[in-house]
Amino acid sequence: MSELTDRVDALMPRLVEDLKRLVAIPSIAFEGFDRAPVLAAHDLIVELLRDAGVADVGRLELPDTAPIITATVPGPPGAPTVLLYAHYDVQPAGDEALWQTPPFTPTEIDGVVHGRGAADDKSNVIAHIGALRAMDGRPPVTLKIVFEGQEEWGSPFDGYPVTDPGFFACDAMVIADMGNIEPGRPTFTTALRGDTEVTVSLRTLPEPKHSGEFGGPAPDALIALIHALATLHDDRGNVAVAGLRDDTWTGAAPIDDDEFRRMAGIAPGTPLFGDGTIADRLWSGPAITVVGMDVPKVDGAVLAVNPYARAMINIRVHPLQSAAEAQDAVVAHLESIKPFGLELTVERSDAGNGFEATTTGPAYVAAREALRRAWGAEPIEVGSGGAIPLVSGLHDAVPTAEILLFGAEDMQCNLHAPNERVVIDEIRRTVIAMVEFFHRYAAGQQS
Structure with missing residues (x-):
């Protein structure tokens, strides 16, 4: 040696x-x-x-x-x-x-x-x-x-x-x-973990409308999308989509909450999402992250009802679950959500297995x-x-x-x-x- x-x-x-x-x-x-x-x-x-x-x-x-x-x-x-x-x-x-x-x-x-x-x-x-x-x-x-x-x-x-x-x-x-x-x-x-994405969008108006003259009854696409995205997790931050495999990690779990906070730069006192050990949440459970949204910027925003909104969602999948199966579960969930009666459009991206x-x-x-x-x-x-x-x-x-x-x-x-x-x-x-x-x-x- x-x-x-x-x-x-x-x-x-x-x-x-x-x-x-x-x-x-x-x-x-x-x-x-x-x-x-x-x-x-x-x-x-x-x-x-x-x-x-x-x-x-x-x-x-x-x-x-x-x-x-x-x-x-x-x-x-x-x-x-x-x-x-x-x-x-x-x-x-x-x-x-x-x-x-x-x-x-x-x-x-x-x-x-x-x-x-x-x-x-x-x-x-x-x-x-x-x-x-x-x-x-x-x-x-x-x-x-x-x-x-x-x-x-x-x-x-x-x-x-x-x-x-x-x-x-x-x-x-x-x-x-x-x-x-x-x-x-x-x-x-x-x-x-496996990995896949879906893109969810909706259009509610042909163009932006004055928020004073039309706001209230006019369907705001951004508010509707936010309501839909909020259904992906429960009130503790656990993924709330049926059909996603979620197990307890049975191997070594060398990262506790404090160590995870240190590694991620999360300030003490800031709540972490979800229940279970860090290993459960990182390695053998699903994760859903909104990685991008098409929304107006705050700087320069006009006072108008948003006619269109779109978000890309990343799904991390249990190592032994088919990524395509997990993607189907998320698509089915989003298609079943009709915020304020509005239909969402959900598009699939590639799916890679774990x-x-x-x-x-x-x-x-x-x-x-x-x-x-x-x-x-x-x-x-x-x-x-x-x-x-x-x-x-x-x-x-x-x-x-x-x-x-x-x-x-x-x-x-x-x-x-x-x-x-x-x-x-x-x-x-x-x-x-x-x-x-x-x-x-x-x-x-x-x-």
Whole structure:
């Protein structure tokens, strides 16, 4: 272990510089953004893979998505196969005035790299590359590499694995789009909630009408929509839609109310929504969030009855419930609500299923010891309120493969938010854990 640690320590300065090169590329694959930076990030990663000794680098082209980087690194004859996943696209920066450092100017401060994508998910791309360098491109297992370029926006790649299961055939997968519950605390994510959206709208008038001359009897679309949205939760903040699976979390529950408040920046005394433990509400229960509304701004508002209103609703779904089934339940609920007798229009978006891992196989045995040695602490298993629809697709394509979700991010890294950052030591320990896992898994499978 000391030899591996020394080798990784020697690699870290260059890995950090490579991470900064990646973070400096605004590889946003969202519709309406320049495609050139996404392709530039792709090309840099291909360069880094080849530099790490990967000769067989390919490119999977699918319609309406960024190119997927693929590669195979052969292990010894008879060795197990491990698929490595990460993605190289990032979220938009959002309001740059909220950033303490420029989002695409990677900035290192006290062992932390700040910048959009520094954690999600370029830190994990670099961790995979670091592991390859630490093994001089000669792993004890056969590695299949899959780096996606449009995970954040959504991609037809989510459903592709089941159409070509042989391409993804393996014994285990390391999905490095996750990380620890906090820096220094090794964590496996063993459950992911599903994810879907619906858009609800209504029109009540052909145009705005003077609130003095018409207000009262004239149907206000915004008031009607607010009444409808209010039915999605009970008076304690629990989801109140029939047909959504809601269980008690049976695994470790390392976050209490106070810790959750600290992590989310919620002031003491501010009520939290819902009942049960934080783990129940985050990992094994549904969540419904109004993520956007079309309404007039207060500044400059005119005194008129609103003729039209629209809202987008995000639904997070129990790991073992079909996201399409959950979406149907929310649509049925909203269509049954007729605020003041008015009909709502409800439109569906894509639905991505969740995932729950089986954690008793040899890959988990090897990985637990690898993380224990890399971090010097006992690993814990948690769920995630976030969704990675591709994981469900990979599981459907290769149901016998063990799927491990761990990596260099952490729950305080501000992914998808201003001031995203990654702790350099978390990348270092992730590299050590990956290499240790490959060796332990190979030894266990071949013994």
